[in-house]
Amino acid sequence: MAELPETPLLDTVTTPDDLRKLKPNQLRQLSDELRSEVISAVGETGGHLGSGLGVVELTVAIHYIFNTPEDRLVWDVGHQCYPHKILTGRRDRIRTLRQGGGLSGFTKRAESEYDPFGAAHSSTSISASLGFAVANKLANKPGKAIAVIGDGAMSAGMAYEAMNNAEQAGNRLVVILNDNDMSIAPPVGGLSAYLARLISSSEYLGLRSLASRVAKKLSRRMYKAAGKAEEYTRGMVTGGTLFEELGFYYVGPIDGHNLDHLIPVLENVRDAEEGPILVHVVTQKGKGYAPAENADDKYHGVKKFDVITGAQQKGPPGPPAYQNVFGETLAKLADSDDRICAITAAMPGGTGVDKFAKAHPDRAFDVGIAEQHAVTFAAGLAAQGMRPFCAIYSTFLQRAYDQVVHDVAIQNLPVRFAIDRAGLVGADGATHAGSFDVTYLATLPNMVVMAAADEAELVHMTYTAALHDSGPIALRYPRGEGVGVQLPDTPQQLEIGKGRIVREGKKVAILSLGTRLAEALKAADQLEAKGFSTSVADLRFAKPLDEDLIRKLLTTHEVAVTVEEAAIGGLGAHVLTMASDEGLIDAGLKLRTMRLPDRFQDQDKPEKQYDEAGLNAQHIVDTVLKALRWNESGKIEGARA
Incomplete structure (x- = not known):
């Protein structure tokens, strides 16, 4: 374990109440110590690093100015919430991040009153904060709601839907746009900071309100002209015209690492009578830690690392990761098929589309955090004769289910869904588990659903999907490395x-x-050792079922067990339906289904998660023996001696 950093001022802060007792000139030291503590903790646990380092000063400023938890603070996604957790009574557990029984890597309602809304998917913060703000308004409570959302999350339509409805919240809603990719902001500096303080001041807002009331006495045309003039004058200087059109009062951009800029602006915003207000803050991912500043993509999510050198721990060389097998296979197939293209929603590295993009940049599309658009975009490509692969994590594809149903399945368009992170995902926990895709896809007419048993099967399934032009098809595969089988030279x-x-x-x-x-194969070995001859089938398809194979197995074996890393309603439910429809259960078949439990599982190592889920070899054996009513003495329970 690395030596812990010295943090004398941070040691005095357990909750934001302690923070608010500090003098403004102490906040710089506190921020530096907080940044050191984040680096030290994530070095031990791994997790999301760069985004949290980028909001250290912003986190300090928000908790210093606003009355949290009465003022409700909602972090979009939650990647950046580690500094927030340290300041809100959880520092003593910060080195349990993303571990079994430890702190979540995201905000979580059950964890702290300072986490009013749990989130780990993008672009939910403004909608949720609007709900808090309007609820306080209706109940005549004084609390405000503050949403902190990144510029990447602003690419999702849900954020704009919420902003379009935000006027109802009035001054109880504050949105802080954390622009850490410089994708929106012009250069910031002393002038922009001065303007931000000026236009957020009570004097300016009061004058603006007075001018508005005077203008309303004028003709309607003159009133509109006056409003537009004021809006566009500020917009030309500050860049906020878009947000003004959506009903927000725009302030910024300001330097998100300069506390002398942040504190007075947030004070003005807190006390403003006008609203809703959007504060545009420019930050740098990985701020204050050179390795993360120089390679923010590699330090967004990290394994355990050496704090001094920044070197991340690497395990011994192992089999290739599933997403790399998919990406490289698809790239090879596209060499000889110019109709193949790949679409991802802001996760090119996580899905393997980055491999495809290097080989075929003109046919790779990263649409941002916009899964709904990604699916319908793919549908349009398919309708025009292309062979699109829509590569989206299982848990993210849920957000585009209407598009999968309406724009793809009903029209029977040959969109290929490459579903990464199928099954349980370890440290990311319930919010990122790919538990439901078999259930929500296999219920759809026209849909084909495949699941790869290993990396070689994934190669074959990618090739199969590329050639499948008669309707939509999905292939699912897990997170992490394959099992080590030889990859085929020819799919x-x-x-x-x-x-x-x-x-x-x-x-x-x-x-x-x-x-x-x-x-399943391990379980078969154990069953054979107990004298039970065992067949093992890799069904490959959840839809359509291999009815001939299933019928043969169900009618020639005393016990049949389905096993899947998916929620109830998937393969087991379809096999049960088939068996029921054909009267096989009436014939005395002992049929059991094994699947993920009907609950959300917290983060842990994947092998522990599957053990908790009851899906390891011993659980399969136990299920079979229970169906046979067999006990360890080798006798059938209930049988006569």
Whole structure:
């Protein structure tokens, strides 16, 4: 463990109440110590680093000026919330981040009263804050709601939908736009800071209000002209015309690392009678830590690292990651098929689309945090004869379900969905688990749903999807490294809706979908050791089912168990429906389904999560033995001696 940083001032701050007792000239030292503590903690635990370092001063300023938790502070996504957690009574647990039983890597309502809204997906903060603000207004409570949202999150339509409705909140809503990619802001400096203080001051706002009342006495045309003149005069200087059009009073841009700029502006905003207000703050990802400043993409999310050198821990070389297998396979297929293109929603590295983009930059599209648009964009490409692969994490594709149904499935368009992070995902916990895609996709007419058991199968499924032009098709695969099988030199086109037998037996049948196949084979070994001949099938397809294979297994084995790393309503439900429709259960079949539990699982190591979910080899064995009513003495329970 690295030596802990010296933090004498931070040691006196347990909650924002302690913070607000400090003098303004102490806040610089506190920010420096807070930044050191974040670097030290994340060096031990891993997690999101660059975004948190970028908002250290902003976090200090918000808690210093606003009366949290009565004033409700909502962090969009939550990647940047580690400094916030340290200042809100959780410093003693900060080195448990993203570990089993430890602090969440995101805000979480159950964790602290300072986390009024749990979020780990993008662009929800303004909508939620608007709800808090309007609720306080209706209840005549004084509290404000502050949403902190990044410029990347502003690419999602939900943010603008909320802003379009925000006028109802009045001055109880404050949106802080954290612009850390310089994608919106012009250069900032002393002039912009002065203007921000000026236009957010009570004197200016009062004069503006007076002018507005006077203008209303004029003709309607003159009133509108006066308002537009004031709006565009400020817009030319500060760049806020877009937000003004959406009903916000715009302040900024200001330097988000300069407390002398932040404090007076936030004071003015807190006390303003006009609203809602948007404060445009410019920050730098990784601020104050050279490795993160110089490579903010590599230090957005990190493994454990050496604080001195910035070097991240690397394990021994292992099999390739699933997303890299997908990206490299797709790039090779596109070499000979100019109709193949790839779409991602702000996750090129996480989905493997970055590999494709290097080879085929003109056919790779990162649409930003806009999953709904990504799906319908892919539908348009497919309708025009292209072969689009829409590569989106399972948990993010949920946000575009209407588009999947309405724009793709109903029209039977051949969009290919590459669904990364299927199943449980470890440290990111419930918010990022890919638990539901089998259920929400396999219920749709026209949809084909595949699940890769290993990285070689993923190669075959990517090729199969590329050639499937008769309707939508999805292939799902997990986070992390493959199982170590040899990748095929030449991919094979799989027959749609056909599985494979990987082990033949007579008494027990295990029907696996996805990467639990390895555990199913281990379970078969254990069952064979107890005298139960066991078949193992990799069904490959959740839809359409391989009915011939399933029927054969169900009618020739005493016990059948389905195993999937997905929620209730997926493969098991479809097999049960088929068995019921064909009267197989009435014939005395012992059919059991194994799936993820009907609850949201907290973060932990993936192997522990699957153990908790009851989806490891021993759980499969226990399920079979229970169905057989077999006990450890080797006897059937309830049988006569």
